Structures are given as C-alpha cells and as structure tokens.
Amino acid sequence: MRPTTTTELQEIVKTGSQLLPRGGGSKPALSVPGGTVVPIDMTGLSGLLEYEPGEYTFTAYAGTAVRDIQRELAKNGQYLPFDPLLAARGATLGGTIAANSSGSGRYRYGGVRDFILGVRFVDGYGRLIRGGGKVVKNAAGFDLPKFMVGSLGGFGILAEVSFKVFPAPPAYTTLRLALADVAAAMEAIFSLATRPLEMDALDIFTTNSDVDLLIRLGGLPDALPARAERLRQLLAAHSTAIETITDEADEAALWQAANDLAWSAAAPLLVKVPIAPKRVVELDTAVTPHTTHRRYTAGGNVAWLAAPDAAPLDAVLRKLGLAGLALRGTVVRPYLGQQPPSALLHRAAQALDPKGKFYRP
Incomplete structure (x- = not known):
C-alpha cells in the first residue's frame, strides 16, 4: 500500500492491522517485516509544504527524502545540524524521526529531538493528530513531536513533520x-x-x-x-x-x-x-x-x-x-x-493505539 494523501493514509489505518510504515528502505532491519506485518510505503507522501528561510523552519511530508530537503536548504545556506544518517541512500524525514537517526553533528548541536518542532500523524483510531507549536501535548500528557523520535512507527504513522534549521558553517x-x-x-x-x-x-x-x-x-x-x-x-x-x-x-x-x-x-x-x-x-x-x-x-x-x-x-x-x-x-x-521495560510506552500504546493497529517489534 502506498498512500498519496493523508486521507488515504487514514483509511488504511482504519481498515488495517499490524501496519508498519516504510520510507526509503535505508534501514532494512526496521522496515522489512515478515509474517502478517503489512508495510506501508510512505514515499507517496512526499514534498516540501512550507519553508521560511527567514524563520529557519520548514514543514514537509514525512515521506520526503532527506537529501531533497538538504538540497533545498543549501540554496539558502542552511542545513540540519544533526547530520541525518543515510541521506544518500534514500532516508526519509519520517524514517529519520522514527529511528532517531542522528549523525556526527549530534555532538555539538544535539539530535533529532532537539530540532523537531511539530508533527501530524495518524493514530490507531485513524485520526489525524497534530503535535507541536501551540498544541504541544495531547490529553495523555505526551510531548508528541519528541515522543515520536525513536518510536519506530509503533504509536502512529507520521504524515507531516516540521523542523528548525541552522545557518551552515561557511x-x-x-x-x-x-x-x-x-x-x-x-x-x-x-x-x-x-x-x-x-x-x-x-x-x-x-x-x-x-x-x-x-x-x-x-x-x-x-x-x-x-x-x-x-x-x-x-x-x-x-x-x-x-x-x-x-x-x-x-x-x-x-x-x-x-x-x-x-x-x-x-x-x-x-x-x-x-x-x-x-x-x-x-x-x-x-x-x-x-x-x-x-x-x-x-x-x-x-x-x-x-x-x-x-x-x-x-x-x-x-x-x-x-x-x-x-x-x-x-x-x-x-x-x-537488554531492553528496559517502560511504563511510558505502555501508557502511550493505550492512549494512541489501544487496538494494536501498528506493528511494535
């Protein structure tokens, strides 16, 4: 399945089960499931939605290739300082967030969670949820943009993402x-x-x-x-x-x-x-x-x-x-x-995906 609109993505979630979003396939151990798991190809939801160089922010669909964003930012002397991994191998913005995929620049500037501003994602009910900006937390008390970092798509499928950017060193x-x-x-x-x-x-x-x-x-x-x-x-x-x-x-x-x-x-x-x-x-x-x-x-x-x-x-x-x-x-x-148990993850699953729509390894 390859949705090209957020409405199509919502319908897939409402009718499906054991869903796993997949971007550019740059991290195959995270995106090539077996058994009854259903991969969702997110590259159909791609493109820059809003970019304000003067505000140092942009919003794009989650299936947008990181390298495309890097090229656009470079035209204005800007960049993502956390050095997203695997850009040349097709990594997407959504996959970068879901896998918490920061590169060498994390040393000075911090990682993905330090630059993500907002998200729109489809939860287990098929609702389009927004987090970020003025809507920082949902009713369950989660900081949604940061919570989606490293989530591996287990609590919702990212549709749109917003980041802050920095001037690139000369x-x-x-x-x-x-x-x-x-x-x-x-x-x-x-x-x-x-x-x-x-x-x-x-x-x-x-x-x-x-x-x-x-x-x-x-x-x-x-x-x-x-x-x-x-x-x-x-x-x-x-x-x-x-x-x-x-x-x-x-x-x-x-x-x-x-x-x-x-x-x-x-x-x-x-x-x-x-x-x-x-x-x-x-x-x-x-x-x-x-x-x-x-x-x-x-x-x-x-x-x-x-x-x-x-x-x-x-x-x-x-x-x-x-x-x-x-x-x-x-x-x-x-x-x-050794994976530590997390009561927070259990709470998140109950709040965002109580029916287990999304695959969680």
Whole structure:
C-alpha cells in the first residue's frame, strides 16, 4: 500500500492491522517485516509544504527524502545540524524521526529531538493528530513531536513533520589522529572535555587493527587554521600522527561517508548502541572478537557495531546491560541486548493505539 494523501493514509489505518510504515528502505532491519506485518510505503507522501528561510523552519511530508530537503536548504545556506544518517541512500524525514537517526553533528548541536518542532500523524483510531507549536501535548500528557523520535512507527504513522534549521558553517577543517587503541582515543576525548572548544563532531573509527580519532571544526575560513593548530597542540601528548584535512571536497567526502555509514557496508549486520562515554572501552573490548568495524560518535555517546552475526552481539550486550538496535541485518526483532521495560510506552500504546493497529517489534 502506498498512500498519496493523508486521507488515504487514514483509511488504511482504519481498515488495517499490524501496519508498519516504510520510507526509503535505508534501514532494512526496521522496515522489512515478515509474517502478517503489512508495510506501508510512505514515499507517496512526499514534498516540501512550507519553508521560511527567514524563520529557519520548514514543514514537509514525512515521506520526503532527506537529501531533497538538504538540497533545498543549501540554496539558502542552511542545513540540519544533526547530520541525518543515510541521506544518500534514500532516508526519509519520517524514517529519520522514527529511528532517531542522528549523525556526527549530534555532538555539538544535539539530535533529532532537539530540532523537531511539530508533527501530524495518524493514530490507531485513524485520526489525524497534530503535535507541536501551540498544541504541544495531547490529553495523555505526551510531548508528541519528541515522543515520536525513536518510536519506530509503533504509536502512529507520521504524515507531516516540521523542523528548525541552522545557518551552515561557511567552511570546515578536520583533524585525524592515529591512536594505539580505543582507550587512548577516549583519553584524548576526555582531555578536551573541560576546554572551551567548539567542535562540530568528535568520532572514533576503528577496525581490529587501526584506531582513528576524527575531530571536525566548522566556522569562518580565516579562523579555522588557528583553531586547528590549538587542537594539535592540546593533542600532541596523545598522538604524534595528526593529519589536518582542509581540502573542501576531501573533508566533505569523509563525513558524508561517515553519515551514510559507508564504512560498515561490507558487514551484514549494523547495530546502534547508546552508551555512556565512560563505558566505551569496556564495550569495545567485549565486542572486538565479534565485529569487523566499530565507530563511536558524538564523543562516545553512541556506538555503531558492524558484525557478521547478531547472536554474539546480543549475548555481549545482555551481559553488559546495554540495549542495541539493528539497522541492517537478518534479525527476528531489531532489538538486541537488554531492553528496559517502560511504563511510558505502555501508557502511550493505550492512549494512541489501544487496538494494536501498528506493528511494535
């Protein structure tokens, strides 16, 4: 089924069951269900509805491709600072919200929930519900726009979404440090934590033999060399192999590949794990035998694990008391590890989808 109007979407919900919205298919573990689950192709609800560059806001249909929005924003020197993931692979705005899909820019600016302003979605009754602006909460007391972030379409199908945007930095520079291991990379990150530095992104990328720390700076071109040099001096005690990437095309391609998760493409499975930075070394040690590549983004607040098989990772995450979400790979359910129970989610299901119209893995 592929609705092209919100009215069609409402009718599908009223008459259907076990419904799962699907956008561009960039996160197949979340959007290719089996059994009796019915996928709803949301790409028919696509297009920019309202864009006010002077107000730094836009509203679009949920099935709109992120890359189309990025192109439109770029015409006015604006962008989505949280670096939506998988834009080049067809990710949609609705899928980005539903999967809480933030990239490297989350380190400085925050994630999806910090930029979403409003939503219109169809609930389990087939009603078109609005949240955001002056209508921030519904009768059940939920902040609806933020509540839909990470919901995986389990409480309603997004129809329209509104975001705030920022002016894009005029230039970027990236520092790449070669380090002995993830522990050394985290030591370098912690050494910068108390410094008054403005870093747009702070990522660790590792295979089973190499570890790189990537630091991105954005701002005025004339100021970037001095800022980069200060960082080099601060980090000299941690690494003697520090590369500064200033070429515009090379620097942009580096982060484009990072946010399209291209580094993980060779592995069948990709899992996202929210984590406290102080536990990164513990996690990395435990998963190294079971993974091919690992990336720690947002200063170590999110782990990305590329692996051949889900079962060993599931066991490790359970042992560590961590929760994972598979974006790609063959899994019965996308959730791995230890998933904490949530009374809030139960309340939401009762308020928005008491008949179980939507598939919740």
